[in-house]
Amino acid sequence: MSGLVLKLSPKERVLINGAVIENGDRRSRLSIVTPNANILRLRDAIHPEEVNTPVRRVCYIAQLVLSGDVDQKDAHMQLLRGIEQLSQVLTDHDSRDQLTRATEAVTREQFYQALKCLRALLPREERLLAATLA
Numbered sequence: 001m002s003g004l005v006l007k008l009s010p011k012e013r014v015l016i017n018g019a020v021i022e023n024g025d026r027r028s029r030l031s032i033v034t035p036n037a038n039i040l041r042l043r044d045a046i047h048p049e050e051v052n053t054p055v056r057r058v059c060y061i062a063q064l065v066l067s068g069d070v071d072q073k074d075a076h077m078q079l080l081r082g083i084e085q086l087s088q089v090l091t092d093h094d095s096r097d098q099l100t101r102a103t104e105a106v107t108r109e110q111f112y113q114a115l116k117c118l119r120a121l122l123p124r125e126e127r128l129l130a131a132t133l134a
Contacts, residue, residue, distance in 0.1 A: 004032040004039065004112065013042040018068045039112055040066040044119065054089070055118060055125040058082035062106075062115040072109060079106045079114065086121070095124060 006014060008023040008030065015021075017038050032039060040063060051060045061078050064070040080103065087099045098117045105114035 004037075006030045006032065006039070006041070015040040015042060015045075015067055036109065038066045038068055040115075044115075053125055053129065054082075054086060055121045058086060059115060059118045059122070062111050062118060065111045066115065072111070075111075076106060076109075079111075083118075090121065090124065090128075092124075095121060 006029065008014065008028050010023060010025050010027060012023045013020055014023075014030075015038075016032075020042070045067075046056055046060050046063055048060075051057055058079065061070070061075050061082060065072055065075045065079075083099050083103050083106070087096065090096070090099065098120050102114045102117035105111070105117060
């Protein structure tokens with residue numbers, strides 16, 4: 001994860017390689033220079049009880065890798081399989097683009113980038129589910 005810059009709000013928390021780091025009273029920037037560091041903004045974290053849709057399930061797998069709760073090798077195939085299943089339902093151009101980026105990120109073991117791409121699909125999924133229930 002070389003070259004990642006985190007911009008943190010006051011008192012914002014982030015999980016870095018299993019350690020929770022809390023920012024001070026001012027905005028700050030952290031440059032992550034260690035390759036393959038596991039990083040998760042806690043404000044972006046999906047809680048287990050919120051894992052109730054297909055996109056959220058795939059996001060959660062990526063999140064578990066970043067939190068260090070699941071081994072990368074164990075999650076690799078699960079993520080690719082989940083992305084493939086999503087690509088069969090989310091067929092619009094923008095969704096396909098995000099899924100392609102997520103696949104490439106997983107292949108390169110860049111799980112933060114994969115999570116970022118997958119999270120971009122959450123609003124679309126919410127709209128589709130709302131339309132289905134209406």
